[in-house]
Amino acid sequence: MKKRTVSFSRNTTNIFFHLLTACNLTCRHCYINPDQHGRETLPPETIENWLAAFAGKDRPAGGANVIFLGGEPTLHPDLPFAVKTAKRLGYGSVTIDTNGYLFHDILDKVAPGEVDYFSFSLDGPTPETNDPLRGDGAFARCAAGIRETVRKGFDTSLIYTVSRDNIAHLDRMPALVADLGIDRFFIQVIGIRGKSAGAENPLQLTREEWMQAVPQTARTAADKGVTTIYPKVFLEAGEPFECAGAVADNYFIFPNGRVYRCPLCEDFPLHGFAFENDALVPRPRLTETDLFGLTVPEGCVMNKLIQPDNIAYGPDGRPIHRIACCMLKEEVRSD
């Protein structure tokens, strides 16, 4: 068993490209916020121009990685065009994040050599636990979609977004991901954005709740041969804090042209860049870029500003644990 902290890659560009915000589901914790992200379905020429804006930059061999998202990206009829365009432009890897409904016969229109991973989302190990969060019938459709994707020879990931609503069921996920033939299991932490920002009950977990459930589940999944990745969330004393916005090269693109470097900023017009006439341009102050260099005792400044319920303070008024950048991950593998 190998466990390691995956620090930010300074030499790799990761593009999280939301092609549209429309979706067939209405998940309870959906982070998409059309008022901030737009309602457009991007035309193919815009997709190509925006992909090209990153492909030609001074990047090391291997190219950037692109993750196509929505909304539900398989609702976009030009998703196969987007995949093939990314490959033609030299992107190093292509991932499609999907809720599993796999519209427009996407599995018949792209090949395993073109899509590195189909990444599915489930928030419970059974219909009874998943569907109250993601919608009636969502578990069955997603599980069937995963089995079909594996049968056609694609590599797959599964994302489970942990909140107070479903952490009690997390320990049953390793058996499911192994049974479904999943290659990589991502345990994600709920972000208080989009619909979650309006939730009545606190969704964030304390360090104790997180540490009791997540690392052990990751080990169990890795024991079953499934590489498991989860965010670090809480830094131990002496562990360095770094902000990915300052040291890494991630871009979160939305169909209204906003481009963020930090996912926690996505509910606000703080984007550091924007597409204007298909050119990527930095925005004038004040943006997220001005926040990345701030030092606060709580670690991540955006966590403190928008979702501080995971911070505990000692009697001296100082935070007991600093909050890591949401992009800092732990990886557990069996080999």
Ligand code: SF4
């Ligand atoms: S599948 Fe994704 S985009 Fe669609 S409602 Fe659920 S969380 Fe939102």
Ligand code: SF4
């Ligand atoms: S989550 Fe926090 S630490 Fe990470 S990029 Fe955003 S502001 Fe920086």
